[in-house]
Amino acid sequence: MSFVLVQVIVGGLLLGAVYALFSSGLTLVWGMMNIVNFAHGDFVMLGMYVAYVVYTLMGGGPIVGAPLAVLVLATLGVVVYFGLIRDIMKGPMLAQILGTFGLALLLRYSVFWWFGADFKSLPQNIVGGTYAVAGLRLEASRLLAGVVALLVTLGLHLLLTRTSLGSKMLAVAEDATAAQLMGIRPDTMQAIAWAIAAGATGLAGALIANFFYIVPTVGETLGIVAFVTVSLGGFGSVPGALVAGLLIGVIESLSGYLIGAVYKDIVVYILFLFFLWFRPQGLMGKM
Amino acid sequence: MRRLLWLSVLAAVAIAYPLLLSSPFQQRLGALVLLYAIAASAWNIVGGYAGQVSVGHVVFFGCGAYAAMGAYAKFELSPLFGIPGGIVIAVVLAAVIGVPTLRLSGHYFSMATIAVAETMRLIVTNTDYLGAAVGLSGPTVARNIFDLSFISSLPYYYLFLLVLAITLVITWWMANSRMGFYLRAIKDSERAARSLGAPARRTKLYAFMLSAALTSVAGALYAMMFGFVDPESGLGILISVKILIMAALGGAGLLFGPLVGAAILVPLEEISNSVLGGKGAGLTFVVYGAIIVLIARFQPGGILSLFKRRSKPASEAGAPHAP
């Protein structure tokens, strides 16, 4: 295998770890409440803009930007849960899709209105330098994003499987009424799930802000990426999201390298449609 | 009887509108309302009646728009000749999307429609034959009346009115047929509908294909009126959004819901654009987003559902008497 190809694959894995992180947020909410957040990609976008604002206003790097993005998005998650989700999750499918889709527009165009439609980016030197690891040249910003995303995704998995908070959340996901009888408040657990999901997503946004283009409509593409990832990985499964996210990161990088950057999104979309056609059982983790 | 009266009043108002409010701006506004009402009514068949929320409906709109402009730009034919071609492509595409996704939960359908629409937009943007990012243009000067290229909005207005009337008649006919009943049943409980013999997948697929065909016609008309189509105006996600929100605001699954939605939102957008200028575009969609959230949260049935005649409640429903 050529050396460049290895470089491309490693780059894909690093990006894929970030995909895995924000897809974990989507899968958590989907698996637990059976609601699909169509504004999920826009949560990532907001995380990116938080990092952007932190840099432009106070010159802060990811050390400040990332925790702030988590905080802002987690708060937004709770607000969205109590203000919207709690009511529409019992309603008809139309209301669920419209509700989160409307939220997506609201967020996307508020940012558009405020910051304008032009592409923004953070200067290369915030997380400076390039490391040579085993002969590969890795940009520090991508390395940081990939490694942090990987660790946080694993942490989320541990949180869900190894802590009492995690088992309470799973209990609510299984049967909210039964959980309530056991003294667990579904409302609180679901709000926490939204906070965690949105916070993780905001973190992912702040991490990729260092090397990704920042534009209000970026959430549209990333939202679809998250959906594809969750579809492949299975609903509610963080490990599934991790594997699928890494896979999609690599596929995207490879197709960008082999057939051209404009086609990398197309490849992911077509991959998704291909799976819908030929392996729907792989998409039906929970019926 | 009262229904008939209301219908006649509505028809009279629709016919008289461009003659009474005859400034170019007003006539154009009227034509746009009707155009979006056609597209939203077409969406309503699958999104409202069948409850399958297509978020990528613009892809069918684009089929019609590109077919109409392509007929002129590639074959020097009247854009009208593109309409059948646009319909065929839209229907085939609907089948390709619908067959795999309509058997899965509604979220897949929504997401798949977005993915297809975005894929098409990206492909078309990179296809030189279809004009890439610049798009295709129609006739700048009409060679004859069949080019449907007019300076005034008035001919478009009446053309759109006719097509809207046809669309509504088709919708009405469908809603009162077995298919319409089955769609409503499937929306409430697919499992129960199937147990009673409703072929759920096939019925949803037919609704989707019918909706795609009509949306394609709307796209062709749109391109004819504006004289061109490019990836943003013909395949951009925001057109999908407009179509969807109009139907939902007016009342998804109600015959006149989309028309009511279009009559509110098109003027809102046109006025906000002319008042706020380019900066207004973002703000308009902020408002759109807020409206959608509010509808979903408080009135998922849309505005018209507020006025629906309330049936008498089954007060003693708990105790049906024995046979």
Add this chain to the structure above:
Amino acid sequence: MLLEARGITKAFGSFKAVDDASVTLEQGDILGLIGPNGAGKSTFFNCLTGDLRTTAGRVLFEGRDITDLAPEQRAQLGLARTFQLPQTFEGMTVLENVMIGAFLRAAHRTEAETKARAVLERVGMIRLADAPARSLGTPGRKRLEIARALATEPKVLLLDEAMAGLNAHEVKLAIDLVRDIHRAGITLVIVEHIMEVIMSLASRVMVFHQGKEIARGSPREVTANPAVIAAYLGTRAAKAAAGHTPIELMGGPT
């Protein structure tokens, strides 16, 4: 033979919810399926209706293999069902709910409406024809389920706990309705928890326990069967209760 199931097995992962169950149904039968919660009777029922795909085994209807047919195709052949938790079409009136069933054998709206009204008349709900279905309470919804299924003009009607959640008086009315349906020549399969319903209706009973058929026969034979009592009450309790009549022990909703 009207309906036949041969060696039906339904597994969810490694768990066999139904293990090698067979049954035959003759014209005019009323077959009762009973068993404790989670015994597999509902799963078996759903394999007959096509809501669940069987892991192994065949289902035959009038001699034709229908194992691979979808629920709507089985309905077309004359198999109708109700749901344990009523699946009312909430956005419709009572009449429209029944029309959905009637449309199976009526192409046009007016024809379907006429048929639906006749069915509503028959089940005593004609007064409620124009009421929104969501305004119905549990008994109304249960009865509406039956009305909808009848409107498909079935040969076999499968009732999934059609009496659960009804009070004693309502149960009596519902039993009368089922008898009436049976008199009209429709063969029935009923899943039921309430023993008195099974005792007064079923001509034959099949008892499930842990996915397996443990007994079959007339209601009286089955309720006297020690294995059945043990399944319901546990072996030790069954021994202790040896002096009592089985029906007393099993009566009432569990």
